[in-house]
Amino acid sequence: MIDAEQMTAVLAALPDPAFLISRNGRYVAIYGGQDERYYHDGSSLVGQYISDIIKPDKAAWFIATIERALASKVLLIEEYELSNKDVNGLPDEGPSEPIWFEGRIKALDFKIDNEDVVLWVASNISQRHELETRLRAQSDTDQLTGLFNRRRLKRELSYHFNAFRRHGYAVSLLMFDLDHLKLLNDTCGHHAGDSAIRKIAQICTETLRQTDITCRFGGDEFVVVLPHLTLEHATVTAERIRTSVEQALLNTHQLHTQENMPVSISISIGVTQISPQDGSYEQALKRADSALYQAKRGGRNQVVTA
Numbered sequence: 001m002i003d004a005e006q007m008t009a010v011l012a013a014l015p016d017p018a019f020l021i022s023r024n025g026r027y028v029a030i031y032g033g034q035d036e037r038y039y040h041d042g043s044s045l046v047g048q049y050i051s052d053i054i055k056p057d058k059a060a061w062f063i064a065t066i067e068r069a070l071a072s073k074v075l076l077i078e079e080y081e082l083s084n085k086d087v088n089g090l091p092d093e094g095p096s097e098p099i100w101f102e103g104r105i106k107a108l109d110f111k112i113d114n115e116d117v118v119l120w121v122a123s124n125i126s127q128r129h130e131l132e133t134r135l136r137a138q139s140d141t142d143q144l145t146g147l148f149n150r151r152r153l154k155r156e157l158s159y160h161f162n163a164f165r166r167h168g169y170a171v172s173l174l175m176f177d178l179d180h181l182k183l184l185n186d187t188c189g190h191h192a193g194d195s196a197i198r199k200i201a202q203i204c205t206e207t208l209r210q211t212d213i214t215c216r217f218g219g220d221e222f223v224v225v226l227p228h229l230t231l232e233h234a235t236v237t238a239e240r241i242r243t244s245v246e247q248a249l250l251n252t253h254q255l256h257t258q259e260n261m262p263v264s265i266s267i268s269i270g271v272t273q274i275s276p277q278d279g280s281y282e283q284a285l286k287r288a289d290s291a292l293y294q295a296k297r298g299g300r301n302q303v304v305t306a
């Protein structure tokens with residue numbers, strides 16, 4: 001049988017810190033979590049109250065989570081970020097960066113010092129969290145340009161379409177496509193085509209606001225979502241992008257049509273605004289696509305509004 005002394009040693013050896021915390025946020029006890037590569041020594045917390053040592057917004061979340069665990073009696077699993085700078089009195093020894101924790105919180109079915117208590121095990125998941133963040137960013141990003149990809153565009157469009165319906169703010173869309181990219185590829189090679197695509201992405205990033213959402217829709221097609229921009233202003237923005245591209249790519253390559261007419265790389269743009277008649281964002285996208293088609297038919301290197 002394990003004796004009391006051994007039990008104390010077992011609790012001290014727990015790889016992750018395990019806190020006993022009362023309903024009103026008092027640290028009743030702490031066991032384990034003694035590896036300074038992963039954790040700060042929390043022994044100074046015992047007897048102190050969360051509300052006295054943790055910043056108010058985070059403290060409120062801890063107390064609400066404890067209440068939830070006590071009310072539900074089920075195991076709660078929560079992810080949160082905490083730095084030793086967020087907690088008064090913790091030593092500097094330990095990780096220098098904020099830590100991402102997975103908290104596993106369970107109500108105990110007995111009281112300590114006449115108070116309801118939860119067991120809160122806090123595991124350092126910073127490495128896993130960083131990997132997840134990186135993978136999520138990669139799965140949303142177009143590799144050639146670093147812009148958002150089509151998958152992320154759908155999420156953004158869905159969000160702004162719903163926000164438009166709820167709050168009624170203007171949301172405009174640009175859809176544009178390079179002119180004569182096939183000719184550029186065929187004449188100067190695929191690398192030249194790639195670098196034209198990248199240049200256009202760079203112009204968008206430099207021209208647009210941080211809150212605008214630029215995506216490579218596929219191939220040589222791009223979509224930009226412009227929240228809080230009316231059709232009129234979106235058209236001005238589209239024209240600005242078109243002229244910037246025209247100036248940046250003018251005469252960069254000697255291209256000629258089959259009829260030996262000189263051509264330069266430019267973009268054609270369709271512009272539209274989400275309207276109350278749209279049943280889905282796809283309808284607005286289709287409208288932008290039709291406007292883009294009109295721009296191509298009208299001779300390319302132009303903006304058409306729908």
Ligand SMILES: Nc1nc2c(ncn2[C@@H]2O[C@H](COP(=O)(O)OP(=O)(O)OP(=O)(O)O)[C@@H](O)[C@H]2O)c(=O)[nH]1
Nearest residue numbers: 177178179180181182183185190191193194219220
């Ligand atoms: N270099 C390069 N070319 C691409 C990429 N994605 C698509 N393309 C090429 O872009 C061309 C797009 O086709 P279109 O839009 O019909 O051709 P276009 O010459 O731009 O003609 P217009 O749009 O009518 O002006 C195709 O030749 C594709 O192979 C890419 O990532 N890099």
